[in-house]
Every structure is written in C-alpha cells, then in structure tokens.
Amino acid sequence: MWTDSGTILLGIVLMLLGTDSLAHSVSGLIARKPDQPWLAAMGSAGVAALAPLAALVAAALLLDHVDLALGAAFGGAIAQLGLSLGVAALSAPLLARLKALVWINPALIGAVVLVWGLGFDHDYSRFDGGIMLLAFIVLGGLVVRGIWRDRITSQALFEPAARTFRTSLLLLRLLVGVALIGLGAWRLLAGTTGLAGSLALNPLIAGLLVLGPASALAGTPTAVMAARRGRGDFAFGQAFFAAIAAILLMLGGLVIVHPLTIPASIGRFELPVLFTLAVAVYPMMRSDGELSRREGGLLLLAWFAFFATELWLTFA
Numbered sequence: 001m002w003t004d005s006g007t008i009l010l011g012i013v014l015m016l017l018g019t020d021s022l023a024h025s026v027s028g029l030i031a032r033k034p035d036q037p038w039l040a041a042m043g044s045a046g047v048a049a050l051a052p053l054a055a056l057v058a059a060a061l062l063l064d065h066v067d068l069a070l071g072a073a074f075g076g077a078i079a080q081l082g083l084s085l086g087v088a089a090l091s092a093p094l095l096a097r098l099k100a101l102v103w104i105n106p107a108l109i110g111a112v113v114l115v116w117g118l119g120f121d122h123d124y125s126r127f128d129g130g131i132m133l134l135a136f137i138v139l140g141g142l143v144v145r146g147i148w149r150d151r152i153t154s155q156a157l158f159e160p161a162a163r164t165f166r167t168s169l170l171l172l173r174l175l176v177g178v179a180l181i182g183l184g185a186w187r188l189l190a191g192t193t194g195l196a197g198s199l200a201l202n203p204l205i206a207g208l209l210v211l212g213p214a215s216a217l218a219g220t221p222t223a224v225m226a227a228r229r230g231r232g233d234f235a236f237g238q239a240f241f242a243a244i245a246a247i248l249l250m251l252g253g254l255v256i257v258h259p260l261t262i263p264a265s266i267g268r269f270e271l272p273v274l275f276t277l278a279v280a281v282y283p284m285m286r287s288d289g290e291l292s293r294r295e296g297g298l299l300l301l302a303w304f305a306f307f308a309t310e311l312w313l314t315f316a
Contacts, residue, residue: 001198007191008210011184015052015218018180023047023222025174045226045234048219049080049242050249055185056211057250063189066258067203068211073254074270075212077246081277082303084216085239088223089296094232096285101233104240105282107139112275115247119262119271124255132252139244143237181218188214204263205314208270209307216242236291247274269313273306 026047053076060069088094096102114135118128188211196206219242223235254260277299284295 001195004191004194004198007187008195008214009191011186011188011191012214012217014180014184014187015055015214016184016221018177018182018184019048019052019218020177020221021173021180022051022177023219025170025177028170028173045222045238046241048222049238050245051181052185052218053212053215053242053246053250055181056188056215057254059182059185059189060207060211061254061257065189065193065203066254066260068189068192068207069254070251070260070262071204071207071209072211072215073207073246073250074266074274075208075210076215076250077212077243078208078270078274078277078306079213079216079303080239080243080246081274081281082299082306083213084220084223084242085236085281085291086296086298086300086303087220088227088232088235088239089291090293090300091224092227092230092232093293094227094236094291094296095230096233096236096290101237101240104143104237104244105278105285107142108240108244108278109275109282111135111139111244111248112271112278115251116267116271116275119267122262122264122267124251124260124262126256126259129252129255129259132248132255136245136248136252139248140241143241184218201314204265205310209310213307232291236285243274243278265313269310277302 023045053072056072056076057069060066060072085094115132118124118131192206192210193203195201195210196203219238223238226232226235226238280302281291281299284291
C-alpha cells in the first residue's frame with residue numbers, strides 16, 4: 001500500500017513538472033510570433049486544461065482499464081471546479097473581464113445536462129459519444145471565436161511576452177514535457193491499480209478519487225500563476241474549459257472507442273455534484289464579476305466534502 005502511494009505521489013510530481021514544461025513551451029512558441037501575449041496565455045491555459053487528463057485517459061485505455069478512465073473523466077471535471085478553481089481563487093481573487101467567458105459557466109451546466117440525459121438508459125453508445133464530441137467542437141469553437149473577438153480587451157491585460165528561449169530550446173522543453181506527462185500517467189496508473197487492489201477499491205472510485213484530482217492538480221500551478229498575475233479570466237476559463245473537455249471530449253472519445261454501461265452512482269451522485277458546483281459558481285461570478293478568496297475556500301471545502309463522502313459510501 002505504501003509503495004503504491006509513493007508511486008502515485010511520484011506520478012503526480014512528474015505530471016506537474018511535465019505540464020508546466022509543456023505549457024511554458026507552447027506559450028513560448030506562440031509568443032515568438034507577432035506580439036499576441038493573450039494568445040500565448042490562452043495556449044498555456046489550454047495545454048494545462050487538456051494534457052494531463054488526456055494522458056491519463058489514453059494510458060488507461062491502452063492498458064484496458066476502462067473504469068479507471070471513466071472515473072478519471074468525471075473526477076477530473078469535479079476536481080477542476082472544486083480543487084483547481086478553489087486553490088486559484090484562494091491565491092488571488094479571480095476577476096472576469098472578458099465578455100467571451102461570461103457564458104462558459106452556463107455552457108458547462110448545459111454540457112452536464114447533456115451527458116446526464118444521454119446516460120438515462122445507463123449506457124453510453126458510440127452514437128452518444130459522437131454527440132458529446134460534436135458538442136465539444138461547437139463549444140470549443142465558440143470559446144475561441146469569442147476570445148478572438150475580445151482580443152483587444154485581452155491584449156490590454158498582458159505585457160508583451162519575453163522571448164528568452166530559442167526555438168530549439170522551446171521544442172526540447174516541449175518534448176521533455178510530453179515525456180514527463182506520459183511517464184507520470186504511467187506511474188499514476190500503476191500506483192492507482194495497485195492501491196485499488198490492496199484496498200479492494202472499485203476501479204471507478206479509484207479513478208474518481210486519485211486520477212481525476214491528479215489531472216486537476218497538474219494544471220493548478222498554471223491557474224494559480226495566472227490568478228496571481230491578475231489574469232483571473234484565464235484561470236477561470238482554464239478550469240471551466242477543462243471540466244467541459246473532461247465530460248465531452250474525454251468521455252466522448254472514451255465511449256467511441258469502448259461503449260460503456262454506466263454505473264447507477266454516476267447519475268445519482270457524481271453528475272449531481274458536478275452540476276451543483278457549476279450552478280454554485282454562477283451566482284458567485286454574476287454578483288460582482290469576481291470569485292473571491294472566501295468563495296474559493298467554499299469551493300475547495302465542497303470538493304473535500306465530495307471526497308470524504310465518496311470514501312464513506314465506499315467503505316461504509
């Protein structure tokens with residue numbers, strides 16, 4: 001058990017280092033083009049939102065751990081709102097100034113309702129997966145289009161990005177980031193499967209409580225850095241975009257590869273929790289356009305309550 005816990009910790013550290021390296025290399029490569037620092041920040045946030053969970057889901061599928069991949073997708077979405085967004089808001093209040101992000105919260109709520117509705121029959125077919133992927137493409141396109149239209153406002157939030165690394169070094173850093181994320185995902189899966197076996201833990205729960213939070217933690221430093229630099233828009237957008245990607249892109253891709261019978265607990269507990277978190281953030285942001293430290297603390301507390309409840313339901 002302790003060996004497996006150490007392997008999980010090693011995997012998380014590798015994922016953190018890999019995501020940081022990959023996000024900064026992508027940001028640096030974009031910054032070498034005509035001066036668009038907001039675009040570099042968006043690229044960094046996008047990588048931090050997508051890469052960790054994508055690596056875990058892909059590795060779980062390659063090793064035929066479908067339940068772990070399913071748990072990682074739902075656990076990652078919940079952890080993005082409760083854990084990552086909560087920690088970012090605790091580090092500095094998140095002020096939303098970009099009009100393009102006003103509707104990303106309702107978009108997540110709609111995505112949860114869609115996934116919930118598609119699972120009413122307790123099965124996700126390839127057709128359902130196609131609907132999820134199509135919904136993600138539409139929402140992702142709207143996000144990019146909205147931010148592009150709001151690029152003048154976005155530009156005012158940033159200083160020109162410093163170009164301190166040569167392209168060759170940035171490409172090397174990108175390769176190192178990909179390698180570390182892949183190695184971290186492999187170690188996380190090895191440790192999680194071992195821990196699940198030692199504790200007689202359902203693989204779905206192991207994915208929810210270990211892999212999902214690990215994927216969110218890997219991108220949290222990027223969100224915290226954005227928040228502390230006064231770029232709360234991108235910390236907020238990263239968390240919500242990652243949650244949308246988890247339940248539409250990752251889950252949709254997983255279902256297309258491997259149609260699934262969904263455990264009843266997903267519809268009874270995990271999806272309601274995700275829906276509640278998404279709905280709870282809406283009035284927080286709409287009231288004053290800011291997610292305060294106190295509100296971030298409430299989100300983090302809600303995530304810990306979810307984590308404790310999952311453990312209690314599992315071992316009671």
